Amino acid sequence: MATATLAGSTGLVGSNILTQVLASQSFSAVYAYTRRELPNPTAATKLNPIISTDNAQWPSLFPREMKPNILFSALGTTRATAGGIEGQRKIDYELNLELAKAAKDAGVETYVLISSGGANSKSSMAYPRLKGELEEAVKALEFKHTVILRPGLIVGDRSESRPAEAVVRGIAKGLRSLTPALTNFWAQDASVIARAAVNAAVQCVEGKKEAGVWELGQADIIALGKA
Secondary structure: OEEEEEEOOOOHHHHHHHHHHHHOOOEEEEEEEEOOOOOOOOOOOOEEEEEOOOHHHHHHHOOHHHOOOEEEEOOOOOHHHHOOHHHHHHHHHHHHHHHHHHHHHOOOOEEEEEOOOOOOOOOOOHHHHHHHHHHHHHHHOOOOEEEEEOOOEEEOOOOOOOHHHHHHHHHHHHHHHHOHHHOOOOEEEHHHHHHHHHHHHHHHHOOOOOOEEEEEOHHHHHHHHOO
16 A cells, blocks of 8 residues: 655645545555644544644655655645745745655655646746746656646635636536536546546556656546546
8 A cells, every 4th residue: 555645735636635545545644744733534544644834844844754655746825825926936836846855855756746737837927837847847856657737727615715716616617517528628626636646646656657757637637537
């Protein structure tokens, strides 16, 4: 069985990854970074929170002694929450990269990143460029398996307020209630993205995927997330 570490455990996709891992027989333990107590409604003994309000300390707290073989990163914030693009970069790029480096140094072989559709290091727009730069940086670390998921609009109920995005999510939910085909090419449920991430990681650990970089676009996420 696999041992996982998870960054972004309280976010929309990250919390769904945590639920999937806790329910999966493929995992013996998960070490989840968090700034606050994590819900554990089933009292799962495999959940091990890494609690620190100072996320700058997270890389040094990587549970290397437990020999995790997977790092999931669904870590990210918004420009508004971070107080600007530079603040967002500290989380979405710098902290993500430092955690990836800590994982690599600890011998983790499978790295799974929740990126974004349109990620491109040469984009003229700040957010896609930031995501693209992160993708390139983690690829350069040369994990045995680097899995990058690029979802579109992430559909689900967020705890934080994003009014404009909430309107679009509402439209997506309405269309999805008619038929998923109306939204699959531009919006995916957080639970489907999470399931795709976990399924991809398990395939890597079980030797069902060749070593290297595995990039999953929106159609791939839908297919793997419903497997």
